[in-house]
Amino acid sequence: MKQSIPIQRIIIWIFLLGALVFIMAPMIFMISASFMPASDIVKMPYRWIPRGIHSENFVKAVAGNDGTYIFIRNLLNSLIVASVVSFTTVLISSLTGYSLSKFSYRGRDLLFLMIMATMMIPFEAIMIPLYMVVTKLGLQNSYQGLILPFLVNAFGVFMMRQYLITFPDEFIDAARVDGMSEFAIYRSIILPNTGPAIATLAILAFRSQWDNLLWPLLVAQTEQMKTIPLYIVKFTAEMHTDEGAMMAVNLLASIPMFVLFFALSKYFVSGAAVYSSRKG
Amino acid sequence: MSRQKKSSLKHHQDRWGMLFVLPALLFFSLFNFYPIFNALFTSLFRKKVLSLKPPMFIGLENYTYLLTSADFWNSIRATAVFTLGTFVPLLIVSLLLAVFISQVKRGRKFLQLAYYSPAVLSSVVAAAIWLLIFDPRGLANQWVNAILMTPGVDHNWFSNSCMVQFATMLVYFWKYVGYFIIIFIAGIASIPVTLYEAARIDGSGNWQSFWKITLPLLRPTVVLVSIMSMLQCLKTFSTQYLFTQSGAPQGPINVITMNIYNTGIRDHRIGRASAMSIILFVIMLFFTWLQFKTTKSDEVTY
Numbered sequence: 077m078k079q080s081i082p083i084q085r086i087i088i089w090i091f092l093l094g095a096l097v098f099i100m101a102p103m104i105f106m107i108s109a110s111f112m113p114a115s116d117i118v119k120m121p122y123r124w125i126p127r128g129i130h131s132e133n134f135v136k137a138v139a140g141n142d143g144t145y146i147f148i149r150n151l152l153n154s155l156i157v158a159s160v161v162s163f164t165t166v167l168i169s170s171l172t173g174y175s176l177s178k179f180s181y182r183g184r185d186l187l188f189l190m191i192m193a194t195m196m197i198p199f200e201a202i203m204i205p206l207y208m209v210v211t212k213l214g215l216q217n218s219y220q221g222l223i224l225p226f227l228v229n230a231f232g233v234f235m236m237r238q239y240l241i242t243f244p245d246e247f248i249d250a251a252r253v254d255g256m257s258e259f260a261i262y263r264s265i266i267l268p269n270t271g272p273a274i275a276t277l278a279i280l281a282f283r284s285q286w287d288n289l290l291w292p293l294l295v296a297q298t299e300q301m302k303t304i305p306l307y308i309v310k311f312t313a314e315m316h317t318d319e320g321a322m323m324a325v326n327l328l329a330s331i332p333m334f335v336l337f338f339a340l341s342k343y344f345v346s347g348a349a350v351y352s353s354r355k356g
Numbered sequence: 357m358s359r360q361k362k363s364s365l366k367h368h369q370d371r372w373g374m375l376f377v378l379p380a381l382l383f384f385s386l387f388n389f390y391p392i393f394n395a396l397f398t399s400l401f402r403k404k405v406l407s408l409k410p411p412m413f414i415g416l417e418n419y420t421y422l423l424t425s426a427d428f429w430n431s432i433r434a435t436a437v438f439t440l441g442t443f444v445p446l447l448i449v450s451l452l453l454a455v456f457i458s459q460v461k462r463g464r465k466f467l468q469l470a471y472y473s474p475a476v477l478s479s480v481v482a483a484a485i486w487l488l489i490f491d492p493r494g495l496a497n498q499w500v501n502a503i504l505m506t507p508g509v510d511h512n513w514f515s516n517s518c519m520v521q522f523a524t525m526l527v528y529f530w531k532y533v534g535y536f537i538i539i540f541i542a543g544i545a546s547i548p549v550t551l552y553e554a555a556r557i558d559g560s561g562n563w564q565s566f567w568k569i570t571l572p573l574l575r576p577t578v579v580l581v582s583i584m585s586m587l588q589c590l591k592t593f594s595t596q597y598l599f600t601q602s603g604a605p606q607g608p609i610n611v612i613t614m615n616i617y618n619t620g621i622r623d624h625r626i627g628r629a630s631a632m633s634i635i636l637f638v639i640m641l642f643f644t645w646l647q648f649k650t651t652k653s654d655e656v657t658y
Contacts, residue, residue, distance in 0.1 A: 092467060095449075121498055176377065179376075184377075191384055201633040201637035305480040316487075333478070348542075
């Protein structure tokens with residue numbers, strides 16, 4: 077292998093490290109500021125290493141500005157909504173993807189086309205009518221209301237179908253010869269053999285709900301039913317003079333995603349990369 | 357092949373297949389198809405959510421109102437400025453960094469994960485962090501002053517209408533650049549190494565290889581990423597919402613989604629908000645169509 081010119085290497089590394097500083101600095105800022113008293117955060121120049129650990133920021137973050145500890149309930153709400161959504165998304169998407177790839181009933185391709193067409197409908201364009209549907213069903217301020225519109229997504233169906241198209245038919249036929257029921261085939265052959273696709277899809281669904289601000293903003297009117305993004309908005313608007321507590325809230329709200337990220341970074345990355353190999 | 361023999365067994369299987377698709381079909385009908393037709397229908401009425409008066413059919417009046425409303429055009433402008441100002445730098449920088457990362461041997465994995473890490477944060481958290489950075493006494497001023505050597509200048513990130521727009525773009529850029537880097541790296545990895553080796557034997561340098569091999573073969577990914585990021589930018593909401601809730605002026609960053617939310621939920625004007633939703637839908641539909649059209653004609657053969 078020919079060694080490339082050192083100057084070029086150096087320029088590349090300058091760019092890469094510069095970008096690294098730009099990207100990491102705000103993250104490190106969040107972490108270090110959450111351990112500082114407010115007076116240190118706005119001190120010029122900024123001290124990146126906190127003097128001692130000011131854990132009262134975290135106490136304030138969890139207790140809230142009125143001491144109601146609603147943070148814990150809101151965190152729980154987010155966990156519930158995100159978990160249920162990623163569970164149902166995986167379940168229904170794989171079932172639908174299986175049906176659309178391995179059976180040949182009439183109208184199958186039309187169904188697939190119809191489901192794909194929904195990918196073109198942005199959530200933001202239907203949130204008002206969706207809100208009216210949920211209101212009519214009497215589901216504002218409920219987990220059902222928060223969850224229902226996201227039970228399954230078209231991209232999940234698409235991904236599962238693409239994944240299963242390459243799955244060999246012989247396994248399925250063999251199971252049929254053995255007298256397995258169609259549902260048992262799905263449960264004990266299809267599901268266990270789609271691991272990477274399931275993991276990717278579960279992460280995408282979980283993260284999109286953890287991040288969801290707009291829909292809970294419409295549906296969750298009481299403090300009890302709010303989710304973490306709403307808590308952060310409220311806390312930020314009310315406590316913007318207490319910078320340390322603000323960053324502590326953000327850090328706490330990010331921990332579940334970071335745990336997931338480090339445990340499953342392989343799938344996170346492949347979840348993003350799915351897009352570049354979408355053809356075929 | 358499957359059509360020639362339709363034994364009763366096959367029939368039985370296919371009935372199961374239809375059953376499996378039923379939950380999804382029901383879901384998409386109720387939560388996607390019905391709402392979009394409902395939005396279309398509602399956009400033709402004067403309807404207020406809490407009013408007891410029956411909705412009044414007014415034809416296209418909501419649309420003509422919007423198209424002559426300075427506030428709505430401001431939202432279109434805010435969204436267009438945000439989208440253009442975000443996706444062009446995103447595209448160029450992420451492509452450049454992806455090419456650079458693919459060139460290095462050591463530390464590649466670490467850099468990828470580090471660049472990607474902001475994408476793991478939720479958008480609200482990202483906006484909240486930058487809210488503090490843009491504080492008059494915050495890091496943004498310190499950095500900019502250090503680079504421009506203008507000590508003590510406050511760059512008014514929130515009080516100046518240009519700066520507040522720029523601030524929202526910066527948040528979005530920061531959060532998503534790593535995400536697009538990963539997509540580009542996957543695209544670059546799918547280009548056969550033999551092409552580069554052949555080019556090297558022919559005496560072309562790295563720079564030439566980039567223009568002659570990487571960029572042309574990466575075109576489908578470039579098109580995909582640009583339209584994907586465009587569609588994402590058109591839907592931006594969290595950053596703008598958190599900023600305005602925390603005191604930033606609304607006018608310069610009143611993007612369409614925020615306008616829909618405020619019109620429909622705060623002002624209860626469901627008809628007008630629906631008309632706005634339909635306009636947003638049509639704009640995004642156009643870009644999606646563009647994506648399908650361009651990616652289809654862009655099949656690459658090695």
